[in-house]
Amino acid sequence: MAKIEDVAKHAGVAPSTVSYVLSGKRSITQETRQRVLASIRALGYQPHAGARALASNRSNVVALVVPLRTGIHVPVIMQFATSVVIAAREHDHDVLLLTQNEGEAGLRRVAGTSMVDAIIVMDVELHDPRVPVLKDLDRPAVLIGFPADPDGLTCIDLDFTAAGAACVDHLAELGHRRVALIGSPPEVYERETGFASRTTAGFTEAAARHGIAASVHACEATQAGAQKVATELLAEHPDLTAVVVHNEPVVAPLLAAFREAGRSVPDDLSVVAICPDELAEYTMPALTSVAIPAEEVGRQAVGLLMAKLNGRKAPGATLLSPHLTVRASTAPPQ
Template sequence: MTTFTALSIRIDTNGGRRRMVTSRDVARVAGVSQSTVSYVMSGRRSISAATRRRVEAAIEELTYHPNAGARALASQRTQVIGLVVPFTPGADTTGLLPFIETIASCAREADHDVLLVTANEGSAGLKRLAGRSLCDAIVMMDIETDDARIPVAATLSVPVILIGVPADNAGLHCVDLDFPLAGRMAVDELAALGHRRVVLVGHPAEVVERGVNFVGRFERGATDAASAHGVALEVVAPVAPGRDGAEAAVEQVLAVGGERPGVVVPNSQALQPVLQVLMDRGLHPGRDLSLIALCTDAAAEAVTPAATNVSLEPRDVSRRAMQILFQLLDRGQEPPDELVQLIPPRLTRRRTTLPSP
């Protein structure tokens, strides 16, 4: 069964019963007609700035909230955005929070609520979400390279935007971090620091087997950069969660003797365990070897020692996705011609990489 969670909840803390404020009350206080109140709220007609200010002041004074059901019937809009985020095994649920927070914030700025769909029902969940007219548009996350939901999403009666880039987007708009560029940036940095061998510590088996789109895209960028620099690149995957998985991964990182390698950790959940295992073995990132993480700046600063990272830019990705989504909802606006938009990452040096030569 699909789990629907409303992210925007209004709570009346008055404790007593009171008459519901209506648009008629707003019109009376503002000294305008009820239809004018409706036009101000819907934006369907041009209203003078002075009249708009009077209506908005009355709305604020009366703390008026339009009835969602009545508004939906009148406009044939629900004012709701569906956000599909399957919490699958191996998923970085902490890393999802900046995306969810930003999407909810952008929705509220546009007077929309967000309906969070948290169960993984695949295409059936999408059909139910659109078929019941529960939302005006859908944002899909956790996109697989060969995602069976995409052909179905392309046929829905509501706009759909993807955060992620599948092999075939079926004509849907996609927004994501430029993961190939992120992979190249990490290897470029390690090569510049003098490392001739790079080891990429990968993801859990569940993520690898599902073919989540960004995993292969990041590795392709890293592979291209390693080839360009003449650097040896190895991928250690899958990596089990927790200390045991980090121990096994570090064993493989150190299996080849000689010069210490440059390490890339694109799985933020493995970052602290890998750092801890290295330090327990007397190897200090930033002194004995270099380590670069693919994660948010907040996650990079939260570990010990603070990690050099290539940023995920979740808020920039989410904001751009919502901008395009509202363009798709507004029939008066033309959506962007390009179907795939990639947000550039940033590399921030902290304590886990060797000093620049």
């Protein structure tokens, strides 16, 4: 493996000059720069990451903590993760993957050993034990999701409050007078994961604003859970003409359950989902939905992190506006 000294000799310059060519931190004549670059190519030189990290006090690696738990839609997590990796690479950084189960100790470890320069945490809860740790670590961090007290932190997420409201607005506009929200499994609410409660809040508030009847229902992420909720819902509220679903895995089972109950979508029942576009387009009928912009969130999270790493100020809270796409699953009530 070629070292910087080899390159320097090959190009007839000092090692420091090679370093400056690479980092651009001092000006170098066009001519020597070319000569150095040629030597780098000729020798296939690649700087040693550890040496670099030691000398510069920068590892060019960011940690990404992914959730392992139940009740969260896995493909969305994967979308986040890959978009974070891709965005990080565009900023010349790599991504170290951590799982929830190492918990706070994991954060302490990767920061304490200078393994990573910064941290991205997904699936933040309202009272997340990692938040205080993050605050007292000196490393920049970005949270995907909002804790109860986001002071001094940089957080980003879809504006679920607005998303919940947007669904109701759309349905109200169509003329619906009673709507129901079918949400996450109970454990998600018990954990006080922010996104679930925020959707509920936006949904409820908008319904009140429009003066229409509304109810909220947790739903297990299984086919049986979907069936149960669908049945109960239709029995309890015969006048129900529209539902909002915010729970990816049960979207399809719910549609099936409604169909079996003799309610056709959208003629007898309008359905709006909060889910990734792929899922909404994949079902039959295609669903009117508010997209979960996983890729956008991942990309922006990295952007915020880089801003902080480079000493720029980053906004404390970033809420992405929801975008509702009308597809085939909503219509005026009959």
